[in-house]
Amino acid sequence: MANGEKDCVTDVVVPEPQESDVMHESGSSDQSSDDAERGEQEKINLNSNLTARIKNPLADIPKSTLMRDVKEFAQRFGLEDILPTLQRGALVAKDPSNFENVDGITEDEVEAIRNEVLHKWRQPKALLFTIIMCSIGAAVQGWDQTGSNGANLSFPQEFNLIEADHPDAERNQWIVGLVNAGCWCSDPLNFYFGRRGAIFVSAVFCVLTPIGSAMSQSWPQLLIARLLMGIGMGAKASTIPIFCAENTPASIRGGLVMCWQLWTAFGILLGFSANLIVKDTGNISWRLQLGSAFIPAVPLAFGVYFCPESPRWYIKKGRINKAYESLLSLRNHPIQAARDLYYMHSQIQIEEAVVGKSNYVTRFFQLFTVPRVRRATLASFVVMISQQMCGINTMAFYSSTIFKQASASVTESLLASFGFGLVNFVFAFPAVWTIDTYGRRALLLFTFPQMAWTMLAGGLAFYIPESSPAHLGVVAFFIYLFAAFYSPGEGPVPFTYSAEVFPLSHREVGMAWAVATCLFWAAVLSITFPRQFRALTPTGALAFYAAMNVCAFFMILLCVPETKQRTLEELDYIFAVPTRRHMSYQLFTAVPYWFKRYIFRMNVKLEPLYHFEKLGQDENCINEIRRRREEIAQSRNANVLKEKGKEKDDLNRV
Numbered sequence: 006m007a008n009g010e011k012d013c014v015t016d017v018v019v020p021e022p023q024e025s026d027v028m029h030e031s032g033s034s035d036q037s038s039d040d041a042e043r044g045e046q047e048k049i050n051l052n053s054n055l056t057a058r059i060k061n062p063l064a065d066i067p068k069s070t071l072m073r074d075v076k077e078f079a080q081r082f083g084l085e086d087i088l089p090t091l092q093r094g095a096l097v098a099k100d101p102s103n104f105e106n107v108d109g110i111t112e113d114e115v116e117a118i119r120n121e122v123l124h125k126w127r128q129p130k131a132l133l134f135t136i137i138m139c140s141i142g143a144a145v146q147g148w149d150q151t152g153s154n155g156a157n158l159s160f161p162q163e164f165n166l167i168e169a170d171h172p173d174a175e176r177n178q179w180i181v182g183l184v185n186a187g188c189w190c191s192d193p194l195n196f197y198f199g200r201r202g203a204i205f206v207s208a209v210f211c212v213l214t215p216i217g218s219a220m221s222q223s224w225p226q227l228l229i230a231r232l233l234m235g236i237g238m239g240a241k242a243s244t245i246p247i248f249c250a251e252n253t254p255a256s257i258r259g260g261l262v263m264c265w266q267l268w269t270a271f272g273i274l275l276g277f278s279a280n281l282i283v284k285d286t287g288n289i290s291w292r293l294q295l296g297s298a299f300i301p302a303v304p305l306a307f308g309v310y311f312c313p314e315s316p317r318w319y320i321k322k323g324r325i326n327k328a329y330e331s332l333l334s335l336r337n338h339p340i341q342a343a344r345d346l347y348y349m350h351s352q353i354q355i356e357e358a359v360v361g362k363s364n365y366v367t368r369f370f371q372l373f374t375v376p377r378v379r380r381a382t383l384a385s386f387v388v389m390i391s392q393q394m395c396g397i398n399t400m401a402f403y404s405s406t407i408f409k410q411a412s413a414s415v416t417e418s419l420l421a422s423f424g425f426g427l428v429n430f431v432f433a434f435p436a437v438w439t440i441d442t443y444g445r446r447a448l449l450l451f452t453f454p455q456m457a458w459t460m461l462a463g464g465l466a467f468y469i470p471e472s473s474p475a476h477l478g479v480v481a482f483f484i485y486l487f488a489a490f491y492s493p494g495e496g497p498v499p500f501t502y503s504a505e506v507f508p509l510s511h512r513e514v515g516m517a518w519a520v521a522t523c524l525f526w527a528a529v530l531s532i533t534f535p536r537q538f539r540a541l542t543p544t545g546a547l548a549f550y551a552a553m554n555v556c557a558f559f560m561i562l563l564c565v566p567e568t569k570q571r572t573l574e575e576l577d578y579i580f581a582v583p584t585r586r587h588m589s590y591q592l593f594t595a596v597p598y599w600f601k602r603y604i605f606r607m608n609v610k611l612e613p614l615y616h617f618e619k620l621g622q623d624e625n626c627i628n629e630i631r632r633r634r635e636e637i638a639q640s641r642n643a644n645v646l647k648e649k650g651k652e653k654d655d656l657n658r659v
Contacts, residue, residue: 061098061099061575062351062352062355063095063098063099063348063351064099064100066099068096068099071095071096071099072092072095074095075088075091075092075095075347076088076092078091078347078350079091082325082326083326084325084326084329087329087339087343089109090339090340090343091343091346091347093107093108093109093110093114093340093343094340094341094342094343094344094345094346094347095343095344095347095348096108096110097110097118097340097344098344098345098347098348098351104118110340113338114338114340117337117338117340117341118338118340118341120337121254121256121337121341122256125254125256125257126257127337128254128257128337129334129335129336129337131312131313131334131335132252132253132334132335134308134311134312135248135249135252135312135313135335136249136253136261136264137308138204138305138308138309138311138312139245139246139248139249139264139265139268140264140265140267140268140271141268141301141304141305141308142204142207142208142241142245142265142305143245143264143265143266143267143268143269143271143272144268144269144271144272144275144301145208145211145238145241145272145298145301145302145305146238146241146242146269146272147268147269147270147271147272147273147274147275147276148272148273148275148276148279148297148298148300148301149211149215149234149238149272149276149298150272150273150276151272151273151275151276151277151279151280151422151426189239189517189521190236190239190240191203191239191240191243191244191513191516191517191520192365192368192513192514192517193365194206194207194240194244195244195247195318195513196365196513199314199315199318200244200247200248200251200314200315200318201248201309201310201312201314203240203244204241204244204245204248204305204309205306205309205310206237206240207236207237207238207240207241207244208237208241208302208305208306208309209237209306210233210234210236210237210238210240211234211237211238211241211298211299211302211305212299212302212303212306213233213299214230214231214233214234214237215234215295215296215297215298215299215302216296216299217230217233218230218231218234218292218295218296219292219293219295219296220292220296235524238524239517239520239521239524242500242520242523242524243513243516243517243519243520244513244516245265246262246265246500246501246503246504246516247315247504247512247513247516248312248315249261249262249264249265249504250262250501250504250505250573251315251316251317251318251512251573252312252313252315252316252331252335253335254336254341254345255570255571255572255573255575256441256570257441258441258501258505258573259440259441259445259497259501259569260436260437260438260440260441262500262501262504262505263433263436263437263440263497263498263500263501264437265497265500265501266433266436266492266496266497266498266500266501267430267433267434267436267437267497270426270429270430270433270492270496271430272301273426273429273430274423274426274427274429274430275301276294276297276298276426277419277422277423277425277426278423278426279293279294279297280294280419280422280423281419281420281423283297284416284419313330313331313334313335314327314331315331316328316329316331316332316335316345316346316349317349317353317509317573319331320346320349320350320353320509321353321509321510325346325350328346328349329342329343329346332345332346348572352572352575352577353509355577356508356509356510356577357510365514368510368511368514369514369518371511372511372514372515372518376581376583377508377577377580377581378507378508378511378515378580380566380580380581380582380583380584381506381507381508381511381515381580382507382515382518383564383584384502384506384564384565384566384580385499385502385503385506385507385515385516385518385519385522386518386519386522387557387560387561387564387565388445388449388495388498388499388502388503388519388561388565389499389503389519389520389522389523389526390522390523390526390557391449391453391495391499391557391560391561392495392499392523393523393526393527393529393530394550394553394554394556394557395453395456395460395491395495395550395553395554395557396456396460396487396547396550396551396553396554397488397491397495397496398527398530398531399530399534399546399550417477421477421481424481424485425481425484425485425488428485428488428489428492429488429491429492429496430492431492432488432489432490432491432492432493433492433493433496433497434493435493436448436492436493436494436496436497436498439493440497440498440501440569441569441570442569443569444567444568444569445498445501445502445565445567445568445569446561446565446566446567446568447567448493448494448498449494449495449498449558449561449565450558450561450562451494452490452491452493452494452495453494453495453554453555453557453558453561454554454555454558455490456487456490456491456494456495456554457551457552457554457555457558458551459483459484459486459487459490460483460487460547460548460550460551460554461547461548461551462483462486463480463483463484463487463547464543464544464545464546464547464548464551465544465548466479466480466482466483467480467542467543467544467547468544499519499523500519500520502565502568503515503516503519503520504516505568505573505576506568506576506580508577509573534546537549562591562596563587563588563591563592564584564587564588566579566580566582566587567579579615582614582615587614590614594611594612594614595611595614598611
């Protein structure tokens with residue numbers, strides 16, 4: 006961090022550009038004339054953005070220079086046949102709020118860009134099919150998790166495993182927990198095979214390993230099968246959110262990427278349903294519960310190659326033609342594809358100037374050494390570990406055990422767990438709209454306090470006498486209420502957030518780090534929770550996780566920046582803001598504002614942390630587009646009425 010960081014104030018004071026902070030455009034031999042033509046274009050240091058300015062890299066480039074750059078780009082990558090479209094797209098990216106006045110832009114292109122804002126959920130079939138495949142992959146994840154939920158009531162007896170209170174009882178929990186291993190292989194899989202290839206390989210693992218688990222004849226065989234399943238699940242969990250994030254437009258990225266959590270919740274519901282269906286099949290019930298998880302992995306393996314590959318992955322590999330083909334499939338109009346292609350290319354060049362190109366090991370260490378990447382690493386770590394701190398996976402893995410402890414029978418435990426899965430799925434739907442409206446950070450800060458008190462209330466409900474008919478009902482009610490607050494907040498946000506915060510160069514290893522954080526602590530939780538449950542009693546164990554929710558709230562407040570409505574490349578500027586600057590703003594500006602505004606009821610205004618400069622479609626731009634569209638519609642209606650009036654007059658004359 007820069008030494009001058011502590012002197013920063015909220016007002017923007019543009020510093021004189023330092024030589025080390027300026028990233029010059031490469032290429033031209035006559036550098037001085039280029040600089041003069043570009044005007045004194047100011048670049049923001051992506052390692053230490055002290056003024057929290059979020060800048061469009063094309064905004065300050067003169068039109069003539071931009072047109073020449075686009076022409077050179079088209080010639081270099083063999084795109085001369087679409088050069089006029091590329092040039093118009095670059096001009097739209099340069100000034101998104103003034104796209105209607107771009108030279109040569111057609112009415113059809115203007116309408117397509119307007120609809121991007123006014124009808125943002127109208128997306129091409131290829132994008133929708135991609136989301137469906139990603140959703141199936143998420144359902145695989147949820148079903149695999151809940152297969153162990155029901156099976157852990159019976160497979161210990163099958164293999165004569167020791168009782169839960171024995172000192173060596175952990176091997177049972179290791180069988181449950183090892184499903185969460187193996188995400189670190191996602192980086193090489195993505196590097197060599199692409200996003201689709203990595204998903205295909207993981208899907209094959211998720212087809213074969215549940216069948217292997219069901220056919221296990223000893224607990225070591227089951228242990229190995231679960232470990233191999235962890236490789237598939239880890240690679241899939243690391244890749245699918247990235248694949249989804251890279252293919253979707255910024256305006257709805259959160260709503261579409263959060264399909265991971267929504268359909269993971271659906272997979273959990275399917276898993277609980279399967280557990281109920283096969284519960285009375287005798288000694289083979291646990292085999293069916295574990296083995297049934299292969300079902301959704303089959304269509305994933307067959308369907309993933311029908312999706313367009315990530316255009317950003319193609320750009321990373323230098324295959325610009327392929328990237329444009331993907332964007333044509335993923336956008337409604339060629340002007341949008343051309344705009345996004347050149348904008349991505351420009352931002353990725355800046356990224357490479359900051360972090361460079363490196364091998365896997367170097368990229369891993371850069372997660373903690375390059376300031377821009379380190380801030381993303383910290384933020385993703387916080388949202389991922391918070392998912393375990395909130396206690397949700399105690400329910401995903403052990404809800405049947407918890408309800409059984411609340412004096413429920415095996416059937417009642419499975420039914421109550423099914424109810425938990427249903428609530429988890431249904432209440433995830435609101436996040437499809439709220440995650441891009443209110444933002445990732447806002448959802449987390451609202452839902453964590455609610456999860457804290459509902460978890461505590463669920464623990465206190467165990468004090469109700471077991472003889473009371475209200476005992477199980479009240480415990481289940483507060484656990485369901487906890488799930489209702491979890492599903493639209495900490496449920497969808499971590500994977501959505503982690504998939505978008507890293508630069509393209511570090512996205513695979515960064516997402517692997519984030520998923521490893523989540524799944525490692527999920528494994529720790531699954532291994533330790535049974536003993537914790539016995540040592541602290543149900544009330545103490547749930548109260549412990551209630552306190553963890555409070556801790557997670559403050560971690561998110563201080564360490565997690567907002568990312569809504571920004572392109573993946575624009576987030577480089579968000580994470581260039583030093584963490585100390587972000588913390589200082591939250592503690593000394595945002596928190597006092599909330600006290601003054603909502604406790605003391607004072608009429609105060611919150612000074613924003615970030616200062617955006619012509620980036621994307623901001624609120625004023627959206628309102629202006631709507632106003633213009635209404636004017637056009639009114640003009641057309643007036644013309645129609647006028648024509649009808651003329652026709653009526655002609656008829657009257659006749």
